[in-house]
Amino acid sequence: MNLLPPARRHLISIGDLDRAGIERILETAEGFESVMRRDLKKVPTLRGRTVVNVFYESSTRTSSSFELAAKRLSADTVALRASGSSTEKGESLKDTIQTISAYAPDVIVIRHPLVGAPAIAARHTDAHVVNAGDGTHQHPTQCLLDLHTIRRARGTVEGLHVAIVGDIMHSRVARSNIIGFRTMGARVTLVGPPALIPRGIEALGVEVSHEIGAISAADVVYVLRMQRERMQEGANYVPSLREYAALWGVTAARVRPDQMVMHPGPVNRGVEISSEVADSASSRIVDQVRAGLVVRMAVLYDLLTDPTGHDARGALRAVPAGLEVA
Amino acid sequence: MSERLFRAPASPADLLIRGARLVDPGVGVDGQRLDVRVRSGRIAEIGAPGLPADGADAIDAEGLTMLPGLVDPHVHLRTPGDEDEEDVESGSRAAAAGGFAAILAMPNTDPVVDCRPVLESLISTARSSAVVAVGFFAAISRGQRGAELVDMADLADCGAAGFSDDGHPVERAGLMRRALPYSRVTGLRLTLHEEDPSLTRGGQMHEGAVSAGLGLHGWPSIGESVMIGRDVQIARYEGVGLHICHVSAAESVAELRRARDLGVEITAEVTPHHLCLTDEAVRGLDPNTKMNPPLRAETDRAALIEALADGAISCVATDHAPHRADEKEQPFQQAPFGVIGLETAFPAVYTHLVEPGLVALETVVERMTAGPAAAFGLVPPRLAVGAPADLALWDLAAAFEVRPPYHSRSHNSCFAGSLLRGVCMLTVAGGAVAHRAVRAVAG
Numbered sequence: 001m002n003l004l005p006p007a008r009r010h011l012i013s014i015g016d017l018d019r020a021g022i023e024r025i026l027e028t029a030e031g032f033e034s035v036m037r038r039d040l041k042k043v044p045t046l047r048g049r050t051v052v053n054v055f056y057e058s059s060t061r062t063s064s065s066f067e068l069a070a071k072r073l074s075a076d077t078v079a080l081r082a083s084g085s086s087t088e089k090g091e092s093l094k095d096t097i098q099t100i101s102a103y104a105p106d107v108i109v110i111r112h113p114l115v116g117a118p119a120i121a122a123r124h125t126d127a128h129v130v131n132a133g134d135g136t137h138q139h140p141t142q143c144l145l146d147l148h149t150i151r152r153a154r155g156t157v158e159g160l161h162v163a164i165v166g167d168i169m170h171s172r173v174a175r176s177n178i179i180g181f182r183t184m185g186a187r188v189t190l191v192g193p194p195a196l197i198p199r200g201i202e203a204l205g206v207e208v209s210h211e212i213g214a215i216s217a218a219d220v221v222y223v224l225r226m227q228r229e230r231m232q233e234g235a236n237y238v239p240s241l242r243e244y245a246a247l248w249g250v251t252a253a254r255v256r257p258d259q260m261v262m263h264p265g266p267v268n269r270g271v272e273i274s275s276e277v278a279d280s281a282s283s284r285i286v287d288q289v290r291a292g293l294v295v296r297m298a299v300l301y302d303l304l305t306d307p308t309g310h311d312a313r314g315a316l317r318a319v320p321a322g323l324e325v326a
Numbered sequence: 327m328s329e330r331l332f333r334a335p336a337s338p339a340d341l342l343i344r345g346a347r348l349v350d351p352g353v354g355v356d357g358q359r360l361d362v363r364v365r366s367g368r369i370a371e372i373g374a375p376g377l378p379a380d381g382a383d384a385i386d387a388e389g390l391t392m393l394p395g396l397v398d399p400h401v402h403l404r405t406p407g408d409e410d411e412e413d414v415e416s417g418s419r420a421a422a423a424g425g426f427a428a429i430l431a432m433p434n435t436d437p438v439v440d441c442r443p444v445l446e447s448l449i450s451t452a453r454s455s456a457v458v459a460v461g462f463f464a465a466i467s468r469g470q471r472g473a474e475l476v477d478m479a480d481l482a483d484c485g486a487a488g489f490s491d492d493g494h495p496v497e498r499a500g501l502m503r504r505a506l507p508y509s510r511v512t513g514l515r516l517t518l519h520e521e522d523p524s525l526t527r528g529g530q531m532h533e534g535a536v537s538a539g540l541g542l543h544g545w546p547s548i549g550e551s552v553m554i555g556r557d558v559q560i561a562r563y564e565g566v567g568l569h570i571c572h573v574s575a576a577e578s579v580a581e582l583r584r585a586r587d588l589g590v591e592i593t594a595e596v597t598p599h600h601l602c603l604t605d606e607a608v609r610g611l612d613p614n615t616k617m618n619p620p621l622r623a624e625t626d627r628a629a630l631i632e633a634l635a636d637g638a639i640s641c642v643a644t645d646h647a648p649h650r651a652d653e654k655e656q657p658f659q660q661a662p663f664g665v666i667g668l669e670t671a672f673p674a675v676y677t678h679l680v681e682p683g684l685v686a687l688e689t690v691v692e693r694m695t696a697g698p699a700a701a702f703g704l705v706p707p708r709l710a711v712g713a714p715a716d717l718a719l720w721d722l723a724a725a726f727e728v729r730p731p732y733h734s735r736s737h738n739s740c741f742a743g744s745l746l747r748g749v750c751m752l753t754v755a756g757g758a759v760a761h762r763a764v765r766a767v768a769g
Contacts (some may be wrong), residue, residue, distance in 0.1 A: 094655045115542055116611035116658030135659060136541035175541050203535030232528050
């Protein structure tokens with residue numbers, strides 16, 4: 001018998017999960033869907049656990065859904081925002097993480113504007129670290145909720161063709177989704193202006209096109225926002241938003257009703273996507289937000305229980321209420 | 327070695343080093359077992375094993391390899407201004423522990439070494455605390471701001487080893503066009519950090535498949551090579567030689583070869599980390615894999631190794647760049663560029679290039695001694711009777727794990743945690759013992 005405690009698991013990149021791991025989390029999320037249909041939407045699964053949300057970057061969807069996910073599982077939650085906390089007094093990330101860790105949290109959910117912040121956090125805490133987005137690097141729970149949304153709409157991701165359109169360069173969502181979609185057996189084509197598709201990205205097993213017409217072959221059109229806040233001033237990625245919209249904007253004329261349209265939000269209507277498309281029957285944008293809750297519940301559940309049957313502290317894995325009726 | 331290198335006075339060694347295998351392509355020894363007598367800090371006698379001790383400290387060097395003391399033409403000693411990261415004493419001790427007899431320090435300090443008082447103060451510090459010979463580059467432009475030239479002749483007269491704005495490129499071609507021919511007035515060479523900021527702005531790592539996957543802004547190889555191309559053209563036009571710092575890209579090697587073909591007198595250096603590692607090492611986002619220029623692709627590494635082997639690159643230089651631990655504990659994107667390298671330079675190159683048979687030991691020794699010495703007009707360390715004792719004894723059979731404690735004041739090594747072969751047992755620099763290992767490490 002192995003007496004060593006199991007290695008702490010983190011979710012920093014979607015690449016931390018293999019296909020079986022992704023499927024396990026998606027199955028758990030599917031189980032939690034039934035909890036969402038109940039009158040009382042709370043289960044006792046993570047009672048006594050503590051989840052700390054540390055957000056160094058503004059967020060609406062992600063922070064609220066992580067907080068609600070933890071609460072629906074009966075965990076205690078603390079939310080820390082960079083503004084108004086000691087980070088504004090010059091405290092380093094390492095010190096902030098060590099300070100939080102003094103309360104012995106089970107999970108630290110971190111969003112940070114800089115690539116590599118969750119990796120640093122994981123070095124300085126005994127908690128499981130969940131990356132809720134680090135700069136232009138990764139956003140693994142967004143990928144999982146997108147996979148959940150596609151599975152619910154189409155039954156499977158295997159064999160689908162997904163076109164990701166827009167600012168790939170500055171998108172952590174694109175990076176997580178490329179890896180996640182490929183792992184689950186989808187074909188992925190990236191579409192956008194040359195400067196916004198990073199050199200070398202083909203190594204991730206994707207096709208690249210600079211023509212918007214390439215989206216017509218896709219089952220799923222995944223639209224990304226122009227991340228102006230991450231662009232360097234004067235870098236001239238595209239001449240103007242007007243020209244971008246004209247050449248790469250996803251408009252009704254460019255998608256068919258049988259194509260599924262997704263967007264991680266926030267949406268810039270009239271730039272990367274027209275209102276007509278965003279509000280159409282093809283659009284799954286609201287489903288994506290909704291999926292965020294059950295998927296983040298599933299991630300917290302998965303990290304705090306060992307998929308082999310024992311949780312990280314040696315207790316027998318409890319069957320989450322809700323799963324038995326799924 | 328000359329009046330451009332400075333060190334603290336130390337008692338000249340009297341040693342008899344017995345039975346080491348000597349390797350110095352400069353004098354044509356390639357592994358012969360010989361006894362070496364050092365008397366009053368000079369190599370007094372080299373002979374077949376069995377020389378009498380004659381009262382000298384006898385060192386049993388059976389199984390060890392003696393190399394000339396190494397010369398590093400590119401280190402950062404962080405003084406003045408950041409002595410919590412390094413200073414002349416700690417940096418020169420790290421150099422001695424890495425088998426170096428001489429190092430040349432870059433002027434991107436606070437304040438910048440751009441006028442006589444700062445340089446004089448450094449020289450005086452070296453004269454009181456350096457355990458190996460230390461030379462100091464002065465800046466090319468005042469404050470390294472790329473606008474006005476420093477008083478180059480005055481600084482040369484004061485004892486500068488050469489000129490560099492390292493840490494920054496000389497962005498304006500017009501200033502480079504004035505600096506290059508003026509360097510000839512001083513008799514000293516410019517050593518150039520080549521980077522076009524309009525191509526590398528925001529760059530965090532090599533632009534390629536790994537940066538695309540990580541979402542880090544790319545620092546493309548052409549950001550280096552286009553600037554080398556520009557400066558080669560200026561140097562050719564003005565008829566002046568030049569030295570290129572820390573070459574990292576295959577495109578840059580092509581520029582160096584083209585410059586040679588055009589008859590430009592050009593020398594260049596490559597770091598151990600660019601010779602041994604690639605951008606794959608960055609995948610874990612460890613800030614100790616972040617440096618400028620960045621670790622590049624395997625094809626770049628192959629081009630650098632080929633250039634080192636055939637002489638298109640004539641120097642290995644560490645670009646030893648100490649940083650405080652708290653700075654390197656920041657997220658990758660925020661952490662400063664740079665890694666330490668003095669204590670691991672030869673072992674890394676030996677382990678990754680010599681042992682696998684990519685470059686001959688004699689070639690590496692030449693590129694780490696005579697090559698850099700020639701580029702900067704220094705007397706090369708030689709294992710020859712009559713020469714000052716600049717030598718190091720290596721146990722090339724022993725391996726060590728790279729980890730603290732280091733002799734350097736900083737710990738930001740990109741080789742941390744890895745096993746390297748080649749333990750420096752003894753360094754004699756300028757005739758005095760500068761480093762002596764307590765014991766050999768088994769390996």
